[in-house]
Amino acid sequence: GMLVHRYWGKRLFAPEDYPPTLHSEGWASFNGPGQTLPEEYPAYGGLKYIDPCLKVSFADGVRDSDLAFQSASMSDRDHGEHLVIELHDRAYPLQVRLHYRVHAQHDILERWVEIANLDDHPVTLERAWSAQWHLPQGGSYRMEHLAGRWLDESQVISEMLTQGIKTLESRRITTSHHHNPWFAVDQGSANEDQGDVWFGVLAWSGNWKLSAEVTDFGSTRINLGLNDWDFAWRLVPGETVITPSSFAGYTNAGYGGASRTLHDFIRDRVLPHGHKLHPILYNSWEATQFDVEETSQARLAELAARIGVELFVVDDGWFHRRNSDHTGLGDWWPDEDKFPHGLSPLIERVNALGMDFGLWIEPEMVNPDSDLYRTHPDWVIHFPTRPRSEARNQLILNLARTDVQEYLLEKIDALLSQHNITFIKWDMNRNVSEPGWPDAPGDPRELWVRYVQGLYRVWGFLRQRHPDVTWQSCSGGGGRADLGILCLADQIWESDNTEATARLRIQEGFSLVFPANTMEAWVTDANREKISLDFRFHVSMCGSLGVGGDLSRWSGEDLKKAAHWIALYKELRPVIQLGDQFRLRSALENRFSAVQYLSKDRQEGVLFAFRTHLPEPVQLPTLTLRGLEPQARYEVEGIADVRSGLSWME
Numbered sequence: 001g002m003l004v005h006r007y008w009g010k011r012l013f014a015p016e017d018y019p020p021t022l023h024s025e026g027w028a029s030f031n032g033p034g035q036t037l038p039e040e041y042p043a044y045g046g047l048k049y050i051d052p053c054l055k056v057s058f059a060d061g062v063r064d065s066d067l068a069f070q071s072a073s074m075s076d077r078d079h080g081e082h083l084v085i086e087l088h089d090r091a092y093p094l095q096v097r098l099h100y101r102v103h104a105q106h107d108i109l110e111r112w113v114e115i116a117n118l119d120d121h122p123v124t125l126e127r128a129w130s131a132q133w134h135l136p137q138g139g140s141y142r143m144e145h146l147a148g149r150w151l152d153e154s155q156v157i158s159e160m161l162t163q164g165i166k167t168l169e170s171r172r173i174t175t176s177h178h179h180n181p182w183f184a185v186d187q188g189s190a191n192e193d194q195g196d197v198w199f200g201v202l203a204w205s206g207n208w209k210l211s212a213e214v215t216d217f218g219s220t221r222i223n224l225g226l227n228d229w230d231f232a233w234r235l236v237p238g239e240t241v242i243t244p245s246s247f248a249g250y251t252n253a254g255y256g257g258a259s260r261t262l263h264d265f266i267r268d269r270v271l272p273h274g275h276k277l278h279p280i281l282y283n284s285w286e287a288t289q290f291d292v293e294e295t296s297q298a299r300l301a302e303l304a305a306r307i308g309v310e311l312f313v314v315d316d317g318w319f320h321r322r323n324s325d326h327t328g329l330g331d332w333w334p335d336e337d338k339f340p341h342g343l344s345p346l347i348e349r350v351n352a353l354g355m356d357f358g359l360w361i362e363p364e365m366v367n368p369d370s371d372l373y374r375t376h377p378d379w380v381i382h383f384p385t386r387p388r389s390e391a392r393n394q395l396i397l398n399l400a401r402t403d404v405q406e407y408l409l410e411k412i413d414a415l416l417s418q419h420n421i422t423f424i425k426w427d428m429n430r431n432v433s434e435p436g437w438p439d440a441p442g443d444p445r446e447l448w449v450r451y452v453q454g455l456y457r458v459w460g461f462l463r464q465r466h467p468d469v470t471w472q473s474c475s476g477g478g479g480r481a482d483l484g485i486l487c488l489a490d491q492i493w494e495s496d497n498t499e500a501t502a503r504l505r506i507q508e509g510f511s512l513v514f515p516a517n518t519m520e521a522w523v524t525d526a527n528r529e530k531i532s533l534d535f536r537f538h539v540s541m542c543g544s545l546g547v548g549g550d551l552s553r554w555s556g557e558d559l560k561k562a563a564h565w566i567a568l569y570k571e572l573r574p575v576i577q578l579g580d581q582f583r584l585r586s587a588l589e590n591r592f593s594a595v596q597y598l599s600k601d602r603q604e605g606v607l608f609a610f611r612t613h614l615p616e617p618v619q620l621p622t623l624t625l626r627g628l629e630p631q632a633r634y635e636v637e638g639i640a641d642v643r644s645g646l647s648w649m650e
């Protein structure tokens with residue numbers, strides 16, 4: 001009566017090739033079969049001490065579930081044909097539907113779960129994960145994951161999994177400064193080019209949890225889903241909850257193969273326009289901070305246009321009373337002193353220079369010193385008896401509330417309808433505290449999920465209303481980088497750390513999951529005394545190139561160089577943004593790292609090689625290119641410059 005997992009890995013051609021069905025009565029008096037068998041979607045109940053996917057409390061106080069297989073069928077609901085396995089609790093009318101969709105073209109499996117309360121009484125969900133991914137029995141596994149913090153995102157960690165549970169999570173209401181909901185696992189010997197790698201993600205932009213368990217009996221499984229920390233969902237009679245999707249895959253082409261599979265999948269299936277090339281943007285944040293006004297922005301725009309920029313983005317500081325980070329968030333209309341005639345004169349100037357115009361917003365936030373907060377102090381996430389802890393002088397609007405959603409829809413829709421804006425950078429600069437929702441209609445702990453659903457609703461509606469706008473997801477850099485947000489955002493601002501050598505490591509970690517076209521990367525003035533402008537350009541050219549330095553301080557020579565690299569990037573852009581990426585030498589251990597891009601038709605490639613901390617005299621290691629057509633002859637350009645002009649940080 002227990003639904004047991006059989007196999008996940010290299011494709012097998014016949015049913016008889018699958019490992020045998022396992023049977024077990026358990027082991028001694030201490031372990032039931034739930035402990036010794038790889039149950040596909042275990043619920044907490046019976047003699048089970050593994051980390052379960054589902055935890056339910058029934059109205060009569062029973063906190064034990066007993067799921068039995070009911071049926072398996074193909075469904076073509078929810079965008080395409082897929083398998084649905086239905087489980088029912090043996091004593092209560094609780095239905096659990098496990099969905100499995102094969103994305104055959106990408107060799108990716110998608111799983112999500114629907115939980116329906118068919119009873120007359122409410123039940124409380126205390127955990128509802130999307131999937132338990134079972135690794136082949138008997139192996140010993142190494143897990144790679146991404147860790148970090150603000151200014152230091154996407155640092156690669158690799159560690160052996162041993163008996164017990166390794167947990168990664170977010171409790172911050174956003175996704176990924178500290179850990180990313182991604183894993184890759186191998187048996188200790190895979191490398192960039194070869195070896196068995198199992199990998200997966202959760203497509204969700206709020207609290208999530210990954211629990212990698214090696215059981216007492218040596219079975220390894222990786223759970224992914226909504227975080228159960230402070231979570232509860234009151235499932236009323238007739239209600240169904242649907243979890244976010246978890247996507248996973250297997251490859252024998254190593255870590256490089258795993259990330260190329262994800263890159264293709266994200267471009268082809270996740271992003272709204274995954275094959276549209278991103279324009280080269282200029283962003284004013286590092287140049288002007290809050291000191292944004294028409295004349296100085298117009299001056300920067302002229303310089304940006306001169307070097308070949310295609311999109312001019314005004315960052316923070318443009319809206320009502322936004323002179324520092326103490327005021328203004330929530331009041332989304334142009335500041336009357338800085339823009340006495342509104343934003344249109346600047347936008348027209350930018351357009352006349354041949355560039356599109358973009359704008360920064362941070363819709364989910366409010367400063368207590370704002371008209372919005374003075375009018376609606378109850379709209380923020382808070383507990384009435386507790387202080388409202390400010391971070392960067394701001395509080396979080398409760399996007400689970402429909403009135404908050406409606407306010408944001410109206411304000412942002414008006415901004416986009418009244419101006420010729422083609423790009424929005426959507427920022428979020430703090431994490432949650434005192435997670436209260438005083439007049440919640442259900443369990444206030446539904447906040448964690450309903451907030452993200454509210455965010456998706458607002459963003460989705462705006463996207464639909466303004467289909468020509470490109471959207472960037474930013475949360476103080478890479479705080480919201482995940483496949484959920486990439487259904488709405490076209491690209492990600494991956495870190496506020498724009499120092500080029502630090503960036504190499506951050507970019508490498510990011511590339512394990514995300515394709516280069518989603519990685520917005522600016523050339524700035526960070527560490528300009530030590531790092532040449534050429535080097536800074538090359539690092540940013542590895543993604544979607546942007547410029548963020550103070551162009552008014554750049555010399556004529558700098559502007560000339562910038563124009564040169566931007567013109568070259570425009571030629572290389574299709575290969576970099578849409579091609580296959582190969583990490584030839586890691587920036588994590590090497591002072592000479594390299595990354596290669598190859599067009600899908602294998603006609604053209606681009607190689608970046610970075611020499612960071614190798615002083616003269618130096619003997620550079622050989623780089624072996626990947627993926628080239630063995631019969632073809634390729635013409636090599638540009639490499640001579642590197643050989644002759646090589647100096648530290650070239």
Ligand code: DGJ
Nearest residue numbers: 285315316474476477496
């Ligand atoms: C954090 C972002 O990551 C920066 O790029 C910038 O937009 C600031 N916020 C503005 O407040």
